[in-house]
Amino acid sequence: MKKTLLAFTLSTLLTACGGSSDNDSASPIQQTSEKVGVLTDGVIIGANYTINGVTKQTNERGEFEYNEGDEITFSIGNIEIGKVTGDSRITPLELAQDEKTQLNLMIFLQSLDTNGDHDDGITIPANLSLTPNTINFSAPTAEFVQNLQTQFQAIPELRDKTVVTPEKAKENFGKTMLKDIAGTWYVQGAEGDESEIALILKEDGSFIMGEAILNEEEKEFNGMEVGKIDSYDPITGLFTASATIDTNQDWGLTDFGKSRNMVLKFDGTQLHIQEEKNPEESATFSRLPNTANGIVGVWQSPASHIFIFNSNNTYFLLDPVGDDQVEAGDTPCGDAGIEYGKYRVLDNKLYIDPRDILIDTNGCAGLSDTNAQSGLSLNIQADKLSFTVAGEGSYTLSRYK
Structure with missing residues (x-):
């Protein structure tokens, strides 16, 4: 079958692991560890969350505390906005099941932001009081917006606010998603x-x-x-x-x-x-996590090459440039492409045997044409990596963040 998305399907690549004792005579020990999740449409500060009858508020990072399996009820003032099982990230997409309600929740939350600047998150006004039976998140969106604006007019601290439009609410949430990923x-x-x-x-x-x-x-x-x-x-x-x-x-x-x-x-x-x-x-x-030291991690050159050095001693080079040292009248000897192979670091030198370069589609560009089998001198700092190529000079990469 023709594969048109990616090289393979990995529906089972990342799975949760668990274990149990085979000793039937031992009573199982129930261990609970407190976890931290984030309520976000842009981090939402000052939202109420209730677990087992205990109510707290999300902090300045939009965080809430929970244990595995906890049912959490989120609310703004006395308005319930959703009930979910605790997880590391909760958005309007988890708080509601249908698209209309999800959009109305985005409008509601963003419209309450104290400074109206979605880029710095959403801060809920303190001691906010809205009439629960007048907020219907399942109403048609145009009707919901109109009713919410009417509610705002009746509350002194919200009277000067304008309800965020559906288009702007979706745009803001989209920016949040792209920022998060x-x-x-x-x-x-x-x-x-x-x-x-x-x-x-x-x-x-x-x-x-x-x-x-x-x-x-x-x-x-x-x-x-x-x-x-x-x-x-x-x-x-x-x-x-x-x-x-x-x-x-x-x-x-x-x-x-x-x-x-x-x-x-x-x-x-x-x-x-x-x-x-x-x-x-x-x-x-x-x-892919970035370590604080050593060669393992993701690095970027000033020309936007991406170097990924994995802990299993494989490397992946994404080269959007190719041969960038072409002299006048010459033809480039390499185009944009990738390299994939194996590397090792020994005595502050990077070694790559040509036989260990398993894929090379960028021609003479990249690490394949640096005589790395003899070792490239390395200087690795927390956020900088430089290596020296004989006859060409030194190249400096920055740790990608």
Whole structure:
């Protein structure tokens, strides 16, 4: 079957692990550990949350405390906005099940913000009192907006506020989602599936994606995309993207650079992307952590090359430039592409054996043409990495954040 999204489907890549004792004579010990979640449409400060009859408020980071399995009732003043099982990230999408109610919740929460600046989150006014039976989150949105504005007029501290429009509420929530998923995401194939995907997303929706497929039959799909999310509905998750560079054919987020309908879901921990019409064509990404020291992590060059050094001694280079040292009259010896292989660090030197470069689609560019088998001198600091290439000089990378 033709695979048009990503190199593989990893519905079972990331699973929760648990265990139990085989000693039947021992009584099980019930252990509970307090967890911290975030209520967000932009962090929501000062919202009430009730667990087992005890009511507290979200703090200045929108955080709430809970234990695994707790049922949490969220409310604003005396208005209940939703009841959910505790999780690391709660948004209007979790507080309600249908799109209309989700949108009305966004309008309600954003309209209450004390300073009206969604970029710094939502601060709920203290001692807010609204009439519960006049707030119907399941009402048609136009009716909901009108009724909410009427409610505001009756409350002195809200009288000067204008209810946020549905369009603006959705736009604000979309910006929050993109901000929350900005970073580096990675998928490593399960046993027998020798494929890896790196996806770097920025808050403005721009992205760079690399796919390394070691399967001989599918190696022509090795490549990368550089592009941007053009349209995004944060309620349904539906989005389209365009690419200025697309060397992975019809895999990735675009189809030979052309847009197609995709769906994005984020649960606070994992990022799931699938095709709208072919949900089985999907991948579940895990955020790639950046360590505070050592070579392991994600690095970026001034020219936007992305270097990923994994803890298992594999590296992934996403090169959107190719040969950038072409002299006048010469033809570039390398185009935008990727490198994937194995590395080792010994005595402050980076070693890459040419036989360990398993994928190389950027020609003479990248690490494959640096004589790294002899060792490249390294200088690694907390946020800087530099290496020296004989005859070329030193290159400095910054830790990607």
